[in-house]
Amino acid sequence: MQAQCLFQWTRPGREALWQIQGILNTCQRRWPQLAERATPGDAAVADWCDWVAGAL
Numbered sequence: 001m002q003a004q005c006l007f008q009w010t011r012p013g014r015e016a017l018w019q020i021q022g023i024l025n026t027c028q029r030r031w032p033q034l035a036e037r038a039t040p041g042d043a044a045v046a047d048w049c050d051w052v053a054g055a056l
Contacts, residue, residue, distance in 0.1 A: 017056060020052060020056065021056065024049055024052060024053060027045065027049055028049065031045070034046040034049065
């Protein structure tokens, strides 16, 4: 019973990580210039992507 409960709790967590990684990959693929941080908006998004990648 405990193993089944643990599986039910870890599955959504893995799904959430997969979704977040997909968002990061999409941002980097669609806007490769973010790494240059040419504008304040680019810098904000690049900083967020860096922070999230470090937190994963």
